[in-house]
Amino acid sequence: MTIYYATYAGLLMAVVLGVQGRDVRNALYWIVLIGMFLFSGYRYEVGCDWTGYLFHWEVWGPELGLNPWEFHEPAYWVILDYIKANNLPYTYINLVTSAIFFLGLHVMARTQPNPLAFIVLAFPILVINMPMSGIRQAAAIGFVTMAFVALGARRPVVFVALLGAGTLFHSSAMAFLLLTPFVYGRYSKRNIVLAAILASPGAYFMLQSEPAEIASDRYIDSGLEAFGSAFRLGILTLTGLFYFGFLQKRWKQMFPEDYTLASLGSLLMVCFFPIFFVSTVIGDRFGYYLIPIQLMIFTRLPYMFRGQKRETYALAPYALLTLVFVVWTQLSTLFEQCYIPYGTSLF
Template identity: 50%
Template sequence: MPRGRDTLTYYGAYAALLLAAYLGRSGRDLRQVLYWFILIGLFLFVGFRFEVGCDWIGYLINYNYPIVTTYSEALATREAGHWGLILLLRDLGVPYQYLNAVTAGLFFLGLHVFARRQLDPLAFLVLCFPILIINMPMAAIRQGAAIGFMCLAYTAFIDRRLAVYVAWVLLGATFHSSILLFLAFAPFVVGRFNRENVLIAAILALPGLYLLSLTEAAGIAESRYIETELEASGAVFRLAILGLTGLFFLLALAPDWRRKFPDDYKLAAMGAWAMISVLSLLLVSTVIGDRFGYYLIPVQAMIFARIPYLSLATSRQFFTIMPYAALTFVFVVWTQLSWHFEQCYIPYRFGFG
């Protein structure tokens, strides 16, 4: 492999996660210890990287030369949380790297709260690593923070707390306005869920997605993240995995899930339909579709991590292993062939330079 030495850090980290997931099957106490070790380790790995991630220079410029100079000006911006955080850290006199640490903290706080609702939090965490953790809080820190808030919103969705769900989404929007699309889930927090309403929600969401794709923020994202045909193909594969996950849930897992886990069935089913619907965004932009797909990966990881607890006859072991195999394949291909990965992630460095 041409990048073998440069990617060893990432492969080593991922191998350690897979080993932890395997060892965690031995017992609940060990799984609990491994979970906390992995959670803290991932936070340090992500939050205290140095000159790693495609957005490193862009956010460094924002930090050193912010477009706002007062908190009132920050509140007037579309993403007030991001700019307010920059002003706060600058007032505290801390270096730029702490912006990455704080946003990583927001991401992992939300991920942790949602993970603790899972039957196997450790497996959930491991399944989030190859795509979500590497691509979001390590390279797109504003959306990474927003995904943390989205995980908190998912937890409120499970608890049927409508006001709390809406509040978390709105707070997430102060870091990345794309999360506002998920206000479309709000009617289902306490309302009845059925296929007809899901279809209506998906149709109503599409105009909003199109309008958001025309905004200045989407334009910046497109110029920043579109790179090569290979990268566009990567987005297609990531969205395809989401779509297949949604289909697999609806066709194979939904009936048993509804009987055994009624509390979070509605979220899983809503997420599955959204995973299928997001494929339509490929007709608009692979970049925009990819960006919204990341919000659904925590639900995808929830589905994957729940497979061992569902009735799949003699196929359970195969379908338990399949998500790990598919994500590992995507991870290896991406790290070896992607120009984006080569430019943004290697070599990995830790600390403050």
């Protein structure tokens, strides 16, 4: 447990040191980004996914003559096939998926006024739960995060291509293809209605698809529960409500270039919460994709207020996520089972 607290404390200290100036902040950003990648990518016997993916690695072999493209979510199997064909160790799977995940965070972080804060705030929930415990979705989140940036930049081909790449790792990423109309049109009530009408056929076919049936069997019919999802989805919902109640008008004036992305993300944060009552796991899975947008909102708060409010809103995200992190690590038996002790193959 100590190493997680010490790592997080070090990250918070980097944010404090970053106030000295842009040059210091940029240097610390690269140290933190690379350090977090190594912490995640070289984990050893750590994470709830470790045993399951280790089993895949042990039983897979080129001599079996299997075609990885014939499997569900084939990108993972292609990587596994390459690793085994080249006699590389199992940890290379974590390295590849962590690299994709942190590349996605890096692409979005560089669009923020304080990239260092964005990366540090990702650690307590997103980094611990995804590249350190759910590598296929972690890779998908990396691509979806880059797709969000492409949406804000109005690059439809790049947006669709990145979502397609993410879907090859985790089929849940395809749901965000329904946002394609907003690559062309700005966020407004009229465009939301039009996008909903245009997306309805696509949504219907997605619900009838094989990945949707698999998700239903795994997460709804099985009765599987994600006990921490209420907290994660609750924070997302509160963030979305806070954005619409206090930030939307300010955001449109101060950050018009990604107003559509912030508004769409906040709308989805609010709308995804009811999924929790259908399946806590499915709600949780989709919620992780929205955390990068939540972090974007958190890191912009100090730039949207002045005086004492600025200081309060600058500290609030760290206080909130630190509280969640401490409560989770102290009360969750799953955290103890999956993450303790921390081991690394780096040395």
